Amino acid sequence: MVDVANRAGVSLKTVSRVVNNEPNVQPDLIERVLAAVAELGFRRNHLASSLRSGQASATIGLLIEEIANPFYATIAGTAAEVVRQHDMMLIIASSEEDPARERQLLRDMCARRVDGLLVVPAGYDHSFLRTEVELGTPVVFLDRPAGGLAADTVLLDNRGGARAGVRRLVEAGHRRIGILLDSVGIHTMRERLDGAYDVLAPAGAPYDTRLVRDGIRDPAAAARTVADLLDRPDPPTAFFSLNNRITVGVIEELCRRGSDAALLGFDDFDLARLVPYPLTVIAYDTHELARVATELLFRRIEGDRSLPRTVVLPTELVARGAPPR
Amino acid sequence: MVDVANRAGVSLKTVSRVVNNEPNVQPDLIERVLAAVAELGFRRNHLASSLRSGQASATIGLLIEEIANPFYATIAGTAAEVVRQHDMMLIIASSEEDPARERQLLRDMCARRVDGLLVVPAGYDHSFLRTEVELGTPVVFLDRPAGGLAADTVLLDNRGGARAGVRRLVEAGHRRIGILLDSVGIHTMRERLDGAYDVLAPAGAPYDTRLVRDGIRDPAAAARTVADLLDRPDPPTAFFSLNNRITVGVIEELCRRGSDAALLGFDDFDLARLVPYPLTVIAYDTHELARVATELLFRRIEGDRSLPRTVVLPTELVARGAPPR
DNA sequence: ACCGATCTTGACAACGTTGTCTTCGAGGAT
DNA sequence: ATCCTCGAAGACAACGTTGTCAAGATCGGT
Numbered sequence: 001m002v003d004v005a006n007r008a009g010v011s012l013k014t015v016s017r018v019v020n021n022e023p024n025v026q027p028d029l030i031e032r033v034l035a036a037v038a039e040l041g042f043r044r045n046h047l048a049s050s051l052r053s054g055q056a057s058a059t060i061g062l063l064i065e066e067i068a069n070p071f072y073a074t075i076a077g078t079a080a081e082v083v084r085q086h087d088m089m090l091i092i093a094s095s096e097e098d099p100a101r102e103r104q105l106l107r108d109m110c111a112r113r114v115d116g117l118l119v120v121p122a123g124y125d126h127s128f129l130r131t132e133v134e135l136g137t138p139v140v141f142l143d144r145p146a147g148g149l150a151a152d153t154v155l156l157d158n159r160g161g162a163r164a165g166v167r168r169l170v171e172a173g174h175r176r177i178g179i180l181l182d183s184v185g186i187h188t189m190r191e192r193l194d195g196a197y198d199v200l201a202p203a204g205a206p207y208d209t210r211l212v213r214d215g216i217r218d219p220a221a222a223a224r225t226v227a228d229l230l231d232r233p234d235p236p237t238a239f240f241s242l243n244n245r246i247t248v249g250v251i252e253e254l255c256r257r258g259s260d261a262a263l264l265g266f267d268d269f270d271l272a273r274l275v276p277y278p279l280t281v282i283a284y285d286t287h288e289l290a291r292v293a294t295e296l297l298f299r300r301i302e303g304d305r306s307l308p309r310t311v312v313l314p315t316e317l318v319a320r321g322a323p324p325r
Numbered sequence: 326m327v328d329v330a331n332r333a334g335v336s337l338k339t340v341s342r343v344v345n346n347e348p349n350v351q352p353d354l355i356e357r358v359l360a361a362v363a364e365l366g367f368r369r370n371h372l373a374s375s376l377r378s379g380q381a382s383a384t385i386g387l388l389i390e391e392i393a394n395p396f397y398a399t400i401a402g403t404a405a406e407v408v409r410q411h412d413m414m415l416i417i418a419s420s421e422e423d424p425a426r427e428r429q430l431l432r433d434m435c436a437r438r439v440d441g442l443l444v445v446p447a448g449y450d451h452s453f454l455r456t457e458v459e460l461g462t463p464v465v466f467l468d469r470p471a472g473g474l475a476a477d478t479v480l481l482d483n484r485g486g487a488r489a490g491v492r493r494l495v496e497a498g499h500r501r502i503g504i505l506l507d508s509v510g511i512h513t514m515r516e517r518l519d520g521a522y523d524v525l526a527p528a529g530a531p532y533d534t535r536l537v538r539d540g541i542r543d544p545a546a547a548a549r550t551v552a553d554l555l556d557r558p559d560p561p562t563a564f565f566s567l568n569n570r571i572t573v574g575v576i577e578e579l580c581r582r583g584s585d586a587a588l589l590g591f592d593d594f595d596l597a598r599l600v601p602y603p604l605t606v607i608a609y610d611t612h613e614l615a616r617v618a619t620e621l622l623f624r625r626i627e628g629d630r631s632l633p634r635t636v637v638l639p640t641e642l643v644a645r646g647a648p649p650r
Numbered sequence: 651a652c653c654g655a656t657c658t659t660g661a662c663a664a665c666g667t668t669g670t671c672t673t674c675g676a677g678g679a680t
Numbered sequence: 681a682t683c684c685t686c687g688a689a690g691a692c693a694a695c696g697t698t699g700t701c702a703a704g705a706t707c708g709g710t
């Protein structure tokens with residue numbers, strides 16, 4: 001910037017004014033400065049700028065579990081869109097469900113003086129963020145609640161969705177329902193499981209360890225589990241898979257066997273219309289989840305100091321898949 | 326940091342040394358400083374740090390077309406992983422295939438003094454990056470070549486893959502092949518189309534406008550186009566869809582009609598095993614694409630000054646999908 | 651011709667850190 | 681005892697920018 005000033009024969013400050021489109025600079029000076037900027041290939045140093053002018057780095061931090069997962073990719077895409085509308089940049093990092101890593105990444109983002117944080121929590125204790133929040137970095141949690149910190153949160157109605165879906169299975173007469181899930185350690189999974197038993201227990205099908213299978217991380221494991229359940233003497237007449245990765249494996253095994261078990265899955269998925277098996281999915285609007293959270297964050301950034309609020313977005317039952325041909 | 330120094334009764338510089346784990350500080354001073362840091366909730370300002378200590382912000386910029394697209398999400402995930410191994414952060418932005426936006430975003434990333442750029446190009450002219458590159462910000466392009474700038478590039482063998490796939494169709498006797506693509510404006514699409522005609526033309530099936538359909542942006546459009554082609558007097562006996570979004574629509578329509586046309590698709594997809602239609606896909610390793618590009622970038626950041634190189638990754642033919650039941 | 655208001659420009663300090671240099675003192679070799 | 685080296689700590693400037701303030705120029709109104 002000093003070089004530009006010399007080249008244009010003006011002061012440092014005048015260059016700063018021109019570069020930032022501040023008013024009250026003579027047109028001919030503006031022109032000279034812009035010419036010098038072009039000749040010297042000057043680029044404003046955004047770091048120095050935000051260091052001087054307060055703490056705003058025009059950056060939002062987004063912490064998710066895993067970027068490559070379509071659910072989080074959709075969140076990232078929507079967040080990026082809203083962030084862009086505010087002329088800011090987005091830093092994205094994955095916690096990979098590791099609380100220690102989550103903590104480190106969030107600290108690092110704060111060290112970079114992000115203007116706000118969007119977090120899908122991996123851990124159960126986010127009190128370490130309290131200092132940052134008090135110092136003025138707003139945080140919005142999405143998809144899962146935070147632990148030990150009062151903050152804005154946007155959730156899906158996991159329990160209600162599971163209730164509605166399982167109710168439909170029960171109304172169709174199903175009582176032995178195999179339930180497959182990723183990990184009870186994850187809040188959303190617990191909520192979905194609880195929702196299922198909100199309906200199953202009163203219908204005379206109390207919690208049954210043999211029908212609930214935890215720790216299923218990929219479609220292959222889901223397929224094996226379905227095979228195992230169907231080979232038992234008293235096989236389930238229906239399955240409830242608690243995320244879409246599991247649903248894929250379940251469908252695979254049911255198709256392979258030509259089974260006619262009913263299938264309910266949490267999470268919609270893109271290629272559902274190609275699936276050769278009739279299923280009901282509990283769908284929700286991932287874009288909306290991210291949009292609401294990001295807009296909430298920007299309201300905070302713009303100075304909204306009201307009490308933290310929690311928004312719960314509805315889910316919807318949708319019939320998907322074609323009957324096998 | 327001044328406050329911490331006062332609190333600990335040491336100088337500013339000593340705090341800096343402790344915070345950065347520099348050697349030659351007395352253990353008792355280290356302890357006092359760390360205590361003060363904890364009491365005051367001190368957080369090192371990463372912006373100020375990188376402003377002073379050179380230009381490194383420990384940040385990599387990734388520019389892709391669309392975050393929510395699984396292909397780019399996979400790239401982002403892999404890049405994030407490698408970047409994390411280097412203790413850096415990743416800024417991600419979407420150009421949405423808009424060259425002007427691409428340019429603006431890249432400039433903005435440079436203004437934030439990223440240590441390097443990973444770019445899936447949207448435009449055809451990247452000469453505006455030359456200054457940055459010369460000033461020491463390395464750039465690696467992936468999936469598509471850059472325009473007007475000599476830089477490292479990692480590509481897929483689009484043309485070779487298309488050739489291999491179409492060769493298989495031709496060997497099976499197909500000559501009337503409907504080809505569906507997104508946009509000839511995109512480099513990868515042109516390469517795939519050229520690859521197809523590398524094989525088709527010598528086999529006596531020269532370029533036929535009626536069989537090549539451009540501008541197909543979503544599965545529904547693909548389905549309509551397939552319907553249209555099949556309703557012609559001389560319908561194609563096979564289809565080649567140039568990306569996976571199109572493949573989905575093609576399968577949908579072929580299933581609906583109970584057609585037995587052969588199908589070749591560029592891009593593998595996740596749920597391919599559930600698809601009730603036999604198809605061959607031209608697959609490739611997206612992780613590898615991103616990994617190679619990111620590692621190339623870090624070699625440049627670490628000072629590799631050799632001539633820019635272009636890496637072309639192979640594709641593979643894979644049989645997918647089940648025959649309709 | 652004079653005054654105040656407004657516009658234009660620049661000098662200077664400051665943002666929070668770290669690189670460089672200096673100072674001071676202790677320890678070892680002669 | 682003297683010299684040299686090395687370790688520990690701090691003073692100070694600098695990174696590239698912008699906020700603040702002051703100075704000078706211009707202008708309209710009296």
